[in-house]
Amino acid sequence: MFNTLDDLPPEQRVLVRLDLNSPIEDGVVQDNRRFERHAETVSDLAEAGHRVVLMAHQGRPGDDDFVSLEGHAAILADHAGVDVGFVDSTFGDPAIEAIRDLGAGEVLLLENTRMTDDELPEKEPAEHADSAFVSTLAPEFDAYVNDAYSAGHRAHASLVGFPLVLPAYAGRVMVSEYEANSAIATREFEGDVTMVVGGTKATDVISVMNAIGDKVDTFCLGGIAGELFLRAAGHPVGRDVGDMALFDDQWEKNHETIEALLEERGDGIELAADLAYEDEAGDRAEVRVEAIDEKDRPYLDVGSETIAVYEPTIRESDAVFVKGALGLFEDERFSTGTVGVLEAIADTDCFSVVGGGDTSRAIEMYGLSEDDFSHVSIAGGAYIRALTGEPLVAVELLKTE
Template sequence: MHFLTIDDFEVDGKTILVRTDLNSGLDENKEPKDNIRIKYHSGTIKELSDKGAKVVVMTHQGRVNSRDFICLEKHAKLLENHTEKDVKYIDDIFGSYAKNTIKSMKKGDIVLLENVRFSAEETSVDKDSHLSHMVKQLAPILDYYVNDSFAANHRNHVSLVGFPQVLPSFAGRILQKELDVLTKVLDNPKRPSVLCLGGAKVDDSIKVIEQMLFNNSTDRVLTTGLVAMVFLAANGDYIGNATHKVLVEKKADLEIKYAKKLLKKYRDKIIMPVDFAVEVEGRRVEIPFSALPSDYPLLDIGQDTIELYKNIIHNAATVLCNGPAGVFEKEGFETGTVELFRAMEKSKAFSVLGGGDSAIAAERLGMLDKIDHVSTGGGAFILFISGKNLPAVDALINSAKKYGSLITRVTNDT
């Protein structure tokens, strides 16, 4: 996988479009909350500005008709807080106002364009995105394009795949780190390597398990959450109507079939819980595996499972975790998630945590800074570690082939 990075380019005086992912949840006042992505993206933006680039920031916020589909004026303030620089918000994407503002920029200036999804063609152009109005209007006044939006790289959107076709393009620091870390963990992990999967996205998790076991990227798979329920069902263990109902609602029949095949081939590597936590009259009650089937939903792993998994994590050299171990939002049932995250923190293993719900859980628990690498991607993270190509990454690779020999490279004086 060969792509270009900031280190390959002389950016002083250059006008650079930086595609980020500043997408944020909203508070009760419908204002964007500060988050890990805004903090991390600010590093790339500040570095380019400090090096004398004219930095044009592009991002999305929410989806059409959703509550969080808002303008980016408040996001500019959040960027200012992290970069400690002035950030000019422009309520335009590629019209005359935006283009004239970009043309008048000076070295070090930072401009934030309006929510890119306010343009319908961002998500509606399936092919030839380099011929879109957005790319045609902006590309002529830009020198380079930077993709720093790992979290959105699984999408085939104009702002992600269009510009690399017509401009020399490179990865920002977030994308560079994500690809470097995840490629290393998948292709050459330190052993023993442990994969811990939970959460509710069972179909994606099954694909990850299949890919990583097939490629020998992991030595043990610890199952939690709904993922564990699928494997228990695949193993012929009846877990009870309450939890089985959830599997039916998730239409998990196909995943159960895949899990059966995986158990048949890799049974010694796939570990399932030995006890569980349920809610009885508002209290957390733990039950052993022998107590199944249960009339109550299985909401978390139990203490015996926690100790079993903690011991495996303690002896690992690499740990990749995605998805909470239980219904961590519910008081009393965050225990499994908390304990496994703490085990990752205390282990000498190199630890990687997926984005999405995992990152949200880690942030709520105040543990973001205690994991070696917390991914900014949810869907992109899952697809990448399951062996799928990301369209925006492919666009960067193709751009490197096309423009690699034409860029003004950084030279080191000796």
Template sequence: MFKLTDFNYHNKTVFFRADLNSPMSKGRIISDARFKAVLPSLIYLLEHGAKLVIGTHQGRPYDDEFETTEEHAKILSELLNIDVEYVEDIFGKYARERINSLKAGEAIILENLRFASEEARTAPLNACERTFFVRKLAPLIDFFVNDAFATSHRSSPSLVGFARIKPMIPGFLMEKEIKALKRAYESDDSPKVYILGGAKIDDSLRVAENVLKSGKAHLILTGGLVGHIFTFAKGYDLGDANVDFLHSKGLLDFIDWAEKILNEFYPYIRTPVDFAIDYEGERLEIDLLSDEKALFDKHSILDIGSRTVEKYSQLLKKAKIIVANGPMGVFEREEFAHGTVGVFRAIGESDAFSIVGGGHSIASIYKYNIEGISHISTGGGAMLSFFGGKRLPVLEAFKISYERFKDKV
């Protein structure tokens, strides 16, 4: 792959694909973490005289967070200390005119890319090349810089479509993410401990299966809904309320897959020994083997318990590599953040090289000022795809572009 420092950007037009998709409340962005993550790349390009065209998506169609990029422009303007103009167009005449009028060191941000129907779906690289998005913008740009690691597991026009038309270059964030993930995955250090939490059951099961089969993990700790699935698959009764919830979300369909993984790797997959529920407005911890577990029939499990945190923490102290994705419970409620905060603090206090990813995980790390984690990944889904053994379309596109344009360096 190329490096960002390989080219001369002075007076060159650069399409910069970022992932500034951020949590929102009442139409306002409530976290600028992803903005700050791409600042080094943006600053480098602007300082080297690039004419910068920034593209990002925000939310999904019909979601509450499906918004314009007008506020993104304001945040970027404040962080970069320049005027980043919001262009209420993507590849139409107005957008193309604004791109053509850019001067060295200036930047604009296009409208939410997912407002274009072509961008809302994924397709192979050759199909992405034929989209109006790529055909309209390609003649106007000199370089394509992709720093959107969090969406590197997707194949859409703005992410891969320019790869065989213009040099496609990873930004500093993308390079850092790839380096960290490869270090964790390919390292011979042991033990390697994976922590799988949150609600992305299929991705998490794929990771568990891949890293155990390939010898890339020595132990897997589970929490969140992933922990529910493995606990249930082990034969433990989680109570009517929790089984009904899993059924309502279609998650019971994954039990057979979880059982298959357990049958092959049972000793290497640890599940919670106690859970916390909301009982009459208070956190109540219940041992999985106690008679109190009858309360699970009417009360939802919202976190792992203190004994589980203690057991997991002891295991993490011995680890050399730690990979974690997803929270241990409903950390948004302070009384049920104990499991997530406890486990993540144990990661930070360990001597291991550690990676933590996923939007909710990042939010909890910043909210509770957890320090000591080696690398905080901006991409939960992309990270899970990587450790699940999937080919990431954006990484493949980097290689294709390098082979086509390496003589330009």
């Protein structure tokens, strides 16, 4: 499927694309799972004696998180166990000079790719291959490694231009993410397949449900999508209240699809039996869905009765895929749904994929171990596209068959 790092000839000059896009607080990049994951690719290349030059992006022009990658180099070095140099140039003379000065086993991080005008426009790969960015850097290298699966749906120069002009290889993250995230479309499971669906981006997860419904035996719903499905089932929820504007617009865009899914796959869609909210004393309270006459407050999690129904379904599954949190898990009062599902998965020996940065954060926050899951994805939009079977342009360019 891919040529990997194990296929690289010795002593190569290697250009590597990572995805180090991370939260920025007060102008300072924050450590996260992406650095840890990409460190394996970086350290493997350095230990093999290659000359390693890294590219990555951070934010977009005009946004608060559009900053230099200088701070990223230090964090990556800590995780990889190798020195990571930095040059504040992407493909200018300082970058070229620093690249040519590299010795075997040394690592250099170039400046934010999105600080060059050639990077961001969505173009055909052949157009990007002809850009000054690609045509200037490519002659300095023997090979290109793409490890940025989570950006694989972007037709940006650093992702799709270099594979046309250099021998292309998949990094460790690219291989593991591809295999896990495409499993629902490519693997056959002996038992039931369950998908836990939540989060705030209901439009995304509803498109996944519509695309792969025939591959999933049971959907367990929470989050915004869960309330929208309850609304379609005739309950007075799934509507905006107060300052919250998450439901009505997504309902208008998706209600026909939701209604069709309930009609066609109703037996395979488990809806919340109860919901949790903040009471007047600031505590968690729960109410059965059937007892709700009108929505007069935000609901911030599924209830305990709901989790008691979802857990046996998960424990009896051969495979479980998670996309989105079932509640506002960052607030411990409303973590019951998300953590309950993750604990149930962790207690089984099923094949499991937890996707999306927000949901995967709950694993660390609540003391669970990544080792109890088959794969914890660092991809967001790319994970959605993989689940729906949509090709990822930068990934497709790496394939050898």
